[in-house]
Amino acid sequence: MSERATREETVDVVWSGSWVAERLGVALEGDGELQELLGLALRRNPKRAHLLVSNVLGKHVPQRPSVVHGAGFELGERVRALLGAQEARRAVVLGYAETATGLGHAVADGLRDAPYLHSTRRPVAGVEQAGGFEESHSHATSHLLLPEDRDLLASGGTGAEASVLVLVDDEFSTGNTVLNTIRALHALHPRERYVIVALVDMRSAGDRDRLTVFAAEIGARVDLVTRSTGTVALPDGVLERGQALVAAQEAEQAGRAEGSAGA
Template structure:
């Protein structure tokens, strides 16, 4: 969600909306899609403005930009395109990802969608590649899980001395959304940029200044990533040594090995009561101050 919001920021004049797993009774759905490989598959589009997808006038005016972290098969983005085109057709779509890992046959399905609808579909990726897996990859993976189970899957980390929590009045502007769950407009973007330095200064003061703060972890929460991310950037600009991460629903095996990407895992129950039920949540590579 923060990745898409950052792309919208780069486009400056683009309104932004991200999908959500959290229905709101007072906000009708403007669409949705299934993310078949996810741990919570159903996504909703819940813009507060019913005309959000009709901005720009007649259908077909202006491109609609869809952002994802990676394409493995392209199923999710294709599901999204089909749903949106049936409800709010346009003649130009731009698909953006950090990594495009689709096989040639998968890539052809977007071309088939474009031919079927008459819409132009462009794909922009920071990197492209392929994954080749050995035939025994599943068996080897299961052995690794068995080896790590009960040992280093959740490494125990010495606790730092208890520190009294500091609660701050951040001064978040009234009426400004904390993210793009229900839409984030260019006017919202301008208000947030204007308010960020003062909010960062309050946090720095609450931590006792840059010298006393030390290294700071800003931890976002699932869909609520963007506000923590821009605050982390503002804290860095104010002189703090900042790391940023977020919690997630995705379970990943942690292995405390220098050559492995996920070294530590914190697991904890969901703090709220989401519509799709309770479950474990995770924070990776932040245990023990190792961030």
């Protein structure tokens, strides 16, 4: 064995969330795959100090296309198995902008080319809105649904023609966004079944109970399909600590920029 190969075998892989975790005291707690799927980043946001960064989406961290598509496709196959082939043929897939737009496509592929729509934050002139909902923790809270086919989301109800709505996001953190979506769409087009799909389920025990109560309230079955589960442990004062860290990093970057300009 070469000296280079020996050195490569002894190199420790540093978790991509280490920098933020050490400075903010944030920790991911969950199954063995959780840290392979997620890292942490610092967030410039008045509501959250941290950002969960997926290692398999191909959005923020470079990843092989086969891994990106395969992650969503496998989840889609699991939804197909859950629903059964006949019910899967009536599934409509909705992905959340911006992070889960590609993931939603892959889930639809795994369902065998189910109709797919993703939300958008930008109105389009001449296109009528078919629905909308709020993502309270986001930088831009309002989502719009602008399907070319207005009937795509309208086939709810009961009977053989009723569709199953499959909602796809990269992470299921509190469940607020999904509950807001189902509540808004159920008021327009009630249906008997919804399936929530996410790479990771990071809800607390209280949030899990909230989904169960919500499903009973609307009289629909709500299933959940995820790849990994866990929680985020946040210390007291993490938001203030995060804001101070953002300010320090921005000041440092500004100083470097001024130094480069004067060189």
